[in-house]
Amino acid sequence: MSTVPSAAPASAAAAASATAPATAPAAATANRRLSLLRVLGPAHVWGLGVGIVLVGEFMGWNFSVAKGGALGSLIACWVVGLLYTCVAMIDSEVTSTVAAAGGQYAQSKHIVGPLMAFNVGLYLVMAYTMLLASDALVVGDLLKTVAERAGAPGLNPKPFVFLTVAVLAFLNYRGVLITLRLNLVITAIACASILLMFLATKSWSSGSLLHGQLISGLPYGWMGAIGALHFGIWYYLGIEGTCQSAEEVRSPPRSLPLGTMAGMITLLIMATMTWYVCTGLLPWEYLGTAVVPLFDAASVSNNAVLQVALFVGTLFAAIASANGCINDAARAWFSMGRDRYIPEWFAAVHPRYRTPYRAILLLVPIGVAFGFTGLLDQVVTFSILSGLLGYTVMPLNMVLFRRKWPLDSIKRGYVHPGHPIPAVVLLILCGLTYFSIYLGYGRQLLVMLGFYVLASLWFVLHRYRYVRRGAQFTMPWPRPQGY
Amino acid sequence: MNLLRLAEGAAWAVAIVLFGGILLDAWRTSRRYEESLLTSSREGEIEADAREVESGLEQIEDRLDEVSGRHS
Numbered sequence: 374m375s376t377v378p379s380a381a382p383a384s385a386a387a388a389a390s391a392t393a394p395a396t397a398p399a400a401a402t403a404n405r406r407l408s409l410l411r412v413l414g415p416a417h418v419w420g421l422g423v424g425i426v427l428v429g430e431f432m433g434w435n436f437s438v439a440k441g442g443a444l445g446s447l448i449a450c451w452v453v454g455l456l457y458t459c460v461a462m463i464d465s466e467v468t469s470t471v472a473a474a475g476g477q478y479a480q481s482k483h484i485v486g487p488l489m490a491f492n493v494g495l496y497l498v499m500a501y502t503m504l505l506a507s508d509a510l511v512v513g514d515l516l517k518t519v520a521e522r523a524g525a526p527g528l529n530p531k532p533f534v535f536l537t538v539a540v541l542a543f544l545n546y547r548g549v550l551i552t553l554r555l556n557l558v559i560t561a562i563a564c565a566s567i568l569l570m571f572l573a574t575k576s577w578s579s580g581s582l583l584h585g586q587l588i589s590g591l592p593y594g595w596m597g598a599i600g601a602l603h604f605g606i607w608y609y610l611g612i613e614g615t616c617q618s619a620e621e622v623r624s625p626p627r628s629l630p631l632g633t634m635a636g637m638i639t640l641l642i643m644a645t646m647t648w649y650v651c652t653g654l655l656p657w658e659y660l661g662t663a664v665v666p667l668f669d670a671a672s673v674s675n676n677a678v679l680q681v682a683l684f685v686g687t688l689f690a691a692i693a694s695a696n697g698c699i700n701d702a703a704r705a706w707f708s709m710g711r712d713r714y715i716p717e718w719f720a721a722v723h724p725r726y727r728t729p730y731r732a733i734l735l736l737v738p739i740g741v742a743f744g745f746t747g748l749l750d751q752v753v754t755f756s757i758l759s760g761l762l763g764y765t766v767m768p769l770n771m772v773l774f775r776r777k778w779p780l781d782s783i784k785r786g787y788v789h790p791g792h793p794i795p796a797v798v799l800l801i802l803c804g805l806t807y808f809s810i811y812l813g814y815g816r817q818l819l820v821m822l823g824f825y826v827l828a829s830l831w832f833v834l835h836r837y838r839y840v841r842r843g844a845q846f847t848m849p850w851p852r853p854q855g856y
Numbered sequence: 857m858n859l860l861r862l863a864e865g866a867a868w869a870v871a872i873v874l875f876g877g878i879l880l881d882a883w884r885t886s887r888r889y890e891e892s893l894l895t896s897s898r899e900g901e902i903e904a905d906a907r908e909v910e911s912g913l914e915q916i917e918d919r920l921d922e923v924s925g926r927h928s
Contacts, residue, residue, distance in 0.1 A: 407894065520860065528860050532867035539871040546878045711895075721894040723885060734882055737875055 407722040409474060409729070412550045413622040418615045418632025420557030421700065423639050424693035425501075425611030427563050428508060430640075430647045431667050431687040433607035433753065439661025440813075441601030442592040443652040449598065449605025450644050452802065457609040459799035460764055461637040462789040463771045465630035468616040469786025471848060472625030474729075475708030476616025476701075477763055477770075482712070483848050484774050487840065489766065491832045492825060494709045496763040497617075501702035502736060503756035504611060506743030508695035509534045510752070513744070515665070515688055534744040541696045542737045545703065548726045549621050556696050559689040564643060566686025570671060571646045573679050574654065582653025589657070602809035606757050608644040611694070612636055613763070617701040626786020699740075703732040712845045714836065754814050758821050761810070765803045768796035777853035 437446040464477070473479035478497060482490035513530025520528040544552045575581040591597055615633040622628040647667060651660055654670040663669050671683040707729030710719030723730040743752055775792055789795060810818055886894070 525860055529864050532864045532871065535875075536867040536871040539874040543874045543878055546881075717895060721886075721891075724889055724894065725885075730878075730882055730885070734878060 407724055407727065409621050409722060410549065410727040411621055411623050413553060413618055413628065414624075415622075415628040415631040415635070416557055417550075417553040418618055418622060418628050419636045419639070420560045420693075421553055421618055421697050422612045422615040422633055422636035423564070424556040424560035424690075425504070425614045425697035425701070426609055426636075426640055426694070427560060427643065428511065428687075428690040428694040429607035429610055430567060430643050431563075431683075431690050432511065432665050434604060434644070434647065435651065435660050435663055435666040437601035437604035437607075438652070438657050440593070440604065441597035441599075442590065443588045443648075443657045443660070445591055445593070445598040445601040446605070446652070447648055449601035450608055450648055453602060453605035453609060453806070454641050454644065456764070456799060456802040456806065457612055457640075458637055459795040459802070460613050460767060461633050462795045463767050463799065464613050464616050465633050465787045466785060466789045467770060467774055468619050468629050468633075469626045470783060472619040472622075472629070472786075473708065473847070474617060474620040474704040476619060476705070477613065477767070478705055478708055479619075480616075480770055480774075481766060483846060483850075484770050484777065485766075487714075487837065487842075487845065488829060488833060490712075491709070491714050491836075492829060493763055493766055494705055494714060495825065495828055496759045496766075497705040498702050498709075500756045500759035500763065501611075501614065501698040501705070502739055503743060503752050503759065505538070505695050505698035505702065505736065505740040506746075507749055507753045507756065508691045508698065509537045509740060509744040510747065510749050511691040512537045512688065512695070514749075515684075515691065518665075519684065531745055535741050537692065537695055538699075538737055538740045538744065541692070541699050542733055544696065545699045545733050546723070546726065546728060546730055549618075549700070549728060552696060552700060553618070556693050556700075559696075560693045563686045563690040563693060564639065566682045566689075567643050567646060567667070569682050570650055570667065570679060573676055574650055574670075574674055576646075576650055576653065582650070584653045587656050588652060592657075596812075599805065599809050600812050602806045603757070603813055606761070606806065607753075609637075609640050610757060610760055611697065611701075612640060613760075614697055614701040617704040620704075630787035695740075699733060699736055702736055703729050706732040706735065713839045713841060714832070751817070754810075754817050755821060758810065758814075758818060761803060761806060762825070764799065765807075768793075768800040768803075771796045777855070778850060779854065782854070783850050 434446070434450070437449045440446075441449065467480045467484070468476060471480045471483055475482075475494065476497070478490055478494035481493040510530075513534040516533050517528045517530045520526065544555065593600070612633065615629060615636060619625050619629060651666050651670045654673050655663070655666065659669075660666055665687055668680070668683045668687055671679040706715070706719055708720075709715050710717055710732065719732050719735065720729070721731045722728065746752065772793060780788060807818070
């Protein structure tokens with residue numbers, strides 16, 4: 374961290390500006406404020422995106438098996454994979470052009486307008502904060518399970534929930550580079566544990582896995598397969614978080630599309646491998662209710678090394694996800710503060726570590742409070758629904774972006790092929806997934822929509838008067854076509 | 857059993873120390889620096905400032921060249 378330039382204290386800054394000649398440079402220096410550091414590369418972006426998601430391969434995805442059987446889960450894996458591929462394509466094009474912290478929030482602000490941006494910002498903050506709470510909960514529960522298996526039942530998971538959030542908040546506070554370096558390493562280890570599982574079970578040889586005996590078509594028909602889409606989201610939830618690092622990557626037009634697309638390809642492979650190994654080792658009736666399916670599959674194989682590797686992988690995946698969630702939720706909150714959509718106090722950057730430190734601090738009590746509830750399914754559903762609302766806005770964003778600023782009007786870092794097909798496919802698949810969620814969690818869906826309607830009313834009737842309306846649009850773009 | 861309680865106590869203590877540490881640092885930072893300095897720049901503002909500084913320096917250099925030319 375010694376390479377991080379630190380800002381001068383107020384007195385020193387004042388003295389410097391007092392002695393400087395009263396010319397244009399002095400005026401510019403006096404107005405100059407702190408910004409986030411541009412220190413990240415494509416590997417960090419990959420680590421951030423895959424790190425947030427990978428915990429979903431270790432647990433959660435398997436509830437889709439309970440809804441639609443093993444085949445229904447595979448259909449969900451690939452259909453939702455298509456949904457997220459569309460998300461990654463659209464995000465890559467827009468974020469490589471609107472390279473600002475806040476990601477989809479900044480995109481909506483520039484392309485659609487303030488009310489949409491406020492809602493998208495809120496979806497992002499809620500999705501990542503709830504996911505953070507879930508990950509911390511998972512770490513606590515994992516340690517409790519290990520203590521039980523070691524013959525010491527009765528471990529209280531709450532101090533470990535708090536410890537997880539506090540350690541990761543501390544790291545995030547101290548700098549983005551160290552935070553995402555750690556994420557890259559532990560995400561790679563978690564990925565390696567899935568790969569090890571695939572290799573150790575000799576998945577390629579006939580007879581080692583029992584798909585022929587364990588898979589029994591679609592036990593609940595096509596409605597079951599549609600119902601499985603809800604939990605199919607676990608395979609990929611959070612890959613769009615790569616956009617939050619846009620203001621901190623050295624070369625956004627290169628790093629963001631590369632990191633996001635590489636992350637999406639990694640997840641498609643990991644998700645399919647996870648499904649293949651687990652459904653070949655465990656009966657679908659059990660798999661649909663397992664808490665840690667990959668670890669259980671390792672236990673069935675009677676390989677002690679594999680069990681340890683999968684425990685470490687599960688733990689690291691949960692920690693990487695929590696780490697990425699603090700990073701992303703803080704950037705979204707910070708960028709909303711910068712536009713005064715929430716109090717500007719949250720838009721402060723630490724003069725030494727160059728991180729949005731007040732936004733990071735805020736996440737600790739919220740994450741711990743939701744983590745202490747122990748309601749994993751409710752907290753995760755809130756996260757999934759917030760994420761899905763964000764994806765639903767993307768097709769509109771994309772269509773308006775291409776219409777207002779056609780390809781030759783502004784320089785893009787990446788242009789996704791086949792427009793508007795990804796936008797249309799994304800919209801259709803979002804609709805299908807809402808229906809799937811409505812089948813299982815209809816009340817939560819309606820409650821959450823009500824929450825966002827109330828928040829929107831607060832923004833329009835109260836908060837918008839504090840927003841500097843002209844200053845919020847910062848991209849040096851030409852006037853949009855038709856305006 | 858005692859080992860479990862010890863682990864729980866250690867987790868509470870480390871978590872409180874870390875969170876307390878960043879809270880304290882945040883409070884000291886907010887006291888030490890002016891709010892206008894801490895509040896982040898807009899996207900692209902630093903780059904615009906750098907361009908402004910560069911053009912200002914060029915003006916100064918041109919002026920110095922002019923003055924030194926007159927004296928010589």
